[in-house]
Amino acid sequence: MSLPLTQPAGPGGATGGNGPGGRSPAAVRPPLFSRERWKGVGGALCSPAALSLLPLGLILLLFFILPIVGMAIIAFTVSTDDGGSTVGLDNFIALTSGSHSQAVLNSVQVSLVGSAVAAVVGTLTAFCIAQIKSKKLDSVVAVFSSVLANDGGAPLAFSFIVTLGNAGIIYAALNLEAIGFSLYSWQGLVVMYQYFLIPTMVMVTLPTFVGIRKEWREANAALGGSAVTFWTRVGLPIAMPALLGGWILCFGAAFATHASAAVLIGAGGFPLIPLSISSLLGQSPASQPIAMALGVTMVVIAVVVLFGFNRLQRRSARWVQ
């Protein structure tokens, strides 16, 4: 997610270049399914080096593509009255009612709010750390944030239960009951997720803030600009692609979190997609198709969100293309 901060100086002639006008900054990309868009990809795959992609390709196939296809097949298969089966949307229609629709809404809500909070807090944190201008601190923070970003699971939930749970130390000390806070609700999940989402955000955005050049600030000052002018017109626009990228990553991490949520919420209290899927799979085989439909929904939501973010990110980074 890092952006190129230095542009190599072109060789030779100062008056050279690519002719008048040059490439328009927002170059139009060919449509997704056109031949032009994929030109060269086939050639690249013919290279012997493409063999190195084989293990990754195999894993993607076995653990990503095949499961999705399998899931989709089961999700779209509907058994008919005469014992046969046909393609239909019954399993998806079943999701629109009751706890399943609630699970979808809850998951989206918790992930959006959680990732938004983490994006803001993480950005401010990374910004402040970069202002300290200590290479040592930067690398320590980078290591710790990448460790914390991958931390989670049951131990995390337990540590929150003993601190912020109904009998938690901090819960009692700050009298959080008075403001109606409950760890076992969406608020609790949002708070708990910050533990790994903020480090994720810091990890992604810190290099960008560290890479803001001194020359840019000084040029801004020499041209009469204040610090506020600099950050609104130069600093933040430059950091924006990384900020949006970090937000995407946080959303994805929150959306897919299972273990810590499962320990904290258990089954039923506050349905989330991953929790509902696992409880459905634990029930009778008859509920399996509905679990698969939930899974497909989850994939679709993730793809739509990632695609949307990607467009935003691309727009904010059009000056590097």
Add this chain to the structure above:
Amino acid sequence: MSTPATRTVTDQASNEVVFDGISKAFGPTTVLQNMDLRIGAGELITVLGPSGCGKTTALRILAGFEKPTTGRVLVGGKDITSVTPNRRGIGMVFQAYSLFPNMSVQDNVEYGLRVRKIAAEKRRKTATDMLEMCGLGQFAPRFPHQLSGGQQQRVALARALATQPEVLLLDEPLSALDAIVRVQIREEIRRLQQQLGITTMFVTHDQEEALAIANRVAVLNSGVIEQIDKPREVYQHPSTEFVARFVGSVTEVGVPADYRGGELPVQAPAKDLDTLFVRPEDITLIPDEDGTCTVVSQIYTGERTVVNTTTAVEGLEVTSSVSAAEAADLTPGTRVTPHVMSDAALRVFAHEVRERVAP
């Protein structure tokens, strides 16, 4: 040229820059010692020195990015020592990569005017004029990464000039460019500077560049100005040994007190001898079987050829610069006698040498 950047004579008179007893220390390290420097209105001064001599610090003090430990900075008679950089009205060109990468060339040049809340139309016109003046008209819609290093520096120059600054500061603006572009842009900077009559401080470690572009050259060594004079004077009459060695190449020999030119004795500088600093073009090499020097190499530089010779004295090499015709007789291995044709660049008398050698 009727761009808004054109100045009147009365404006110029107020743009004199004065460093008044400027010292700067970073912790225990003194970078500048009691520096006095006056840059006349509309004058271009190059500050020349090896890396770490304090030249960039001096420039950054004038820009306001560093605070002097003692002393004052005046622009047009006004003390600006405690004025923040963004209120000094100074244009600055950095070494490289100072353009805002998220803005087009046009927006970069308009930036200073935008900050000053100049109306969009006027802003655009000024920026377009500036870009035309720097030969960049067609590049306005591009982004910095789509330009070559030389083009980027031109844009940086246009951006710095667009706000009509009182003073222009250039911090080794050409050092990241290749030789041809460097000369082109150097000449362009000089042309614009003269056209706009803008008081300019140009910091460089490249002595050729410093001599070529300046009204006056200030040679800085370890935080002290060793000499400030016209380029020709600095080269032909260096006032200190440092300047003699740093600006141009020089042959150093020890000569007796009564030496007045002619055949150059091949002796290392010593306590009881005067030390002579001679420029290559002032030394003639005459082929001679019993000569004191032996030609070791020729470096062809186009118009002139630099001939290096060794002597029996260890560490003493005599360097001459000769025409192509003369070079033909000076193939490596030829024995030659050096003659000094005119006044040496610098003569340090024996008593000064003794003072320097004595602790």
